[in-house]
Amino acid sequence: MGSTGSIGNSTLNVIEANPGVFSITLLTAESNVDSIFNQIKKFKPKYVYLNDDSSSKELNSRLSSENLKTSLLNEKDYLDTIASNDVEIVVAGVVGIAGLKSIHKAVSAGKRILLANKEAYVVAGELLNTLAELNESTIFPIDSEHSAIHQCLSGKKDTSGGVKKIILTGSGGPFLNRNLKEFIHITPEEAVMHPVWKMGKKISVDSATMMNKGLEVIEAKWLFKIDSEKIDILVHPEGIVHSLVEFEDASLLAQMSVPDMKIPIAYGLGFPERIRSNSQRLSLEKIEQLNFCKPDLKKFPSIRISRASLDSGGTSPSLLNAANEEAVRAFLDKKIYFTQIAEIISFVMDTIPIKTVKELENIFQADTLARKSALTRIHQLRS
CATH class of the missing domain: 3.40.50.720 (NAD(P)-binding Rossmann-like Domain)
Incomplete structure (x- = not known):
């Protein structure tokens, strides 16, 4: 599909x-x-x-x-x-x-x-x-991060036995080292130029805002049935270590490869066997250094908003996702500033009541309401 x-x-x-x-x-x-x-x-x-x-x-x-x-x-x-x-x-x-x-x-x-x-x-x-x-x-x-965790867990999705935490890595996007004061001048053309991965426009903007990591925290909670406080995020500009798992015995396992989506796809298609990915191989002797740091939540508020949405539960992640999709679309269409993406998402999250999810229809209803609210806020910001 x-x-x-x-x-x-x-x-x-x-x-x-x-x-x-x-x-x-x-x-x-x-x-x-x-x-x-x-x-x-x-x-x-x-x-x-x-x-x-x-x-x-x-x-x-x-x-x-x-x-x-x-x-x-x-x-x-x-x-x-x-x-x-x-x-x-x-x-x-x-x-x-x-x-x-x-x-x-x-x-x-x-x-x-x-x-x-x-x-x-x-x-x-x-x-x-x-x-x-x-x-x-x-x-x-x-996706490379969750595939990496799956591999570090030896092909299991059960984190109940001996897992202290999982660590999602991300490159930090194209604006990792840009001054926050300059964020208002970021253009769609700049935002889609990812420093490591070749991706579609929407997910490239999500990487630039680091909403991508926020969404991955929510995804990881459900995929690996792990408490949200046991999910960390590290910025890793080289994009070589795709994620890590820390165990109770102080062991830390990481999955490494060149940044190429064909590798996690081949893992999923072939599991439990390993099949050819048609990808380049990682040459460790050519890697001079690997860097890691905590994300700057002032620069990238989408991470904080996503974690709050996960804690709220119910339809809150649906509101988050729909508002983000509409805000990113508006940014790509040059209707709003880059810095207004998070503002629109927060507006929607504060405006729409959270409901319990019992069936798929609850999600689609929340999605519709969130999109209408986001479009209303986009119109207000433009006028």
């Missing part, structure tokens, strides 16, 4: 590096007809789905003109295919809450899910955990 994005393309590269191991049943994307058409010709999936109607019509025409056998699905059939026996592994690479419905479907059907969509676990972690246990679904994180 999300085959034309960064995660999708990296996944296809790993599959290509392991010929004869995997076959592709379904590719999905939002609207990128050219990219998914080239993927169809190369990987020959049984089915394809595009979320955008006009793009779907264009793709259907191109499939017919070249007499390709891949079937174009509507939304219902696409969701049914995820749950069908044709599918064993689902790679969730769709950004934002847009991927939640399909992830929920895959978990309900007991699939093995490779989760790059951290927002799904942020807003519905407890719900998805309950559903996964009920349907014997296995969820593998394939």
